[in-house]
Amino acid sequence: MTPQLDRHLIKIVVSLTALFSSALVDPSEEQSKTQWVAPVTEAPKKNPVASNESSIAAGQKIYLKRCVACHGKAGNGDGPDATDLGIHPAKLSDPAVREETDGALFWKITVGKKPMPSYGTRLSPTDRWNVINYLRSLARR
Ligand code: HEC
Structure with missing residues (x-):
């Protein structure tokens, strides 16, 4: 050669x-x-906000303003931004998500995960719990 x-x-x-x-x-x-798993220290945290009508209504307001673009109206992960960004936001209506504790969801909403923003500074703790109460009410429908 x-x-x-x-x-x-x-x-x-x-x-x-x-x-x-x-x-x-x-x-x-x-x-x-790889699954997104909340730290074991966060998952057992109890939701301090009672899931009543006013909390769910407040949570719905936040959800429709901040989350619906990606996660979709019914939490199916089919919001308009999801298609634009070519991402697959979690299906919040999924049984796997439903089974997660409020503490785990709270931690995820607080820290975020690209492309999902972190809401630790964008939403007060009470509002983050309100959103979780709203998500739970979606799951019951
Ligand atoms: C820019 C799009 C976007 C926005 C806005 C957004 N998310 Fe997400 N979200 C995602 C994506 C993508 C994931 C999946 C992350 C992963 O697992 O890699 C996710 C995951 C989650 C999860 C975790 C589900 C699981 O697997 O346990 C929760 C809970 C959640 N989002 C709630 C919210 C809430 C509440 C809001 C509004 C306050 C919100 N998200 C706003 C894109 C978004």
Whole structure:
């Protein structure tokens, strides 16, 4: 083999290797498959806000203003922004989400997870609990 052909072959092998490894390890893909789990210290937190009519109404207001664009009216993850951004927001109506504790949901809403914003500074703690009370009322429908 001529040295030139040799170098050519090496180039092909190197670029093929790069191609395959990038296809195999896509970090964003990796993340979306791992479940988002709240820390064990947060999950047992009790909801201090009673789930009454006024709390649910307050939660609904916040949800329709801040969450509906991604999570959809019925919490099915089909809001208009979800399609635009090409994301899959959690289906809040899903049994798996319903089974999560209020504390776990509170922590998730507080810290967020890209592209979902964190609401720790955007919403008061009471409003975050109100939204959770609203989500629970959606699930009962
Ligand atoms: C920009 C779009 C966007 C907005 C706005 C948004 N979310 Fe999300 N949300 C997401 C995405 C995407 C996920 C999935 C994150 C993941 O698991 O990787 C998510 C996940 C969640 C989860 C976790 C569900 C689970 O798997 O346990 C909860 C709870 C939640 N969102 C509530 C809310 C609430 C309440 C609001 C409004 C205050 C809100 N979100 C606003 C995109 C959004």
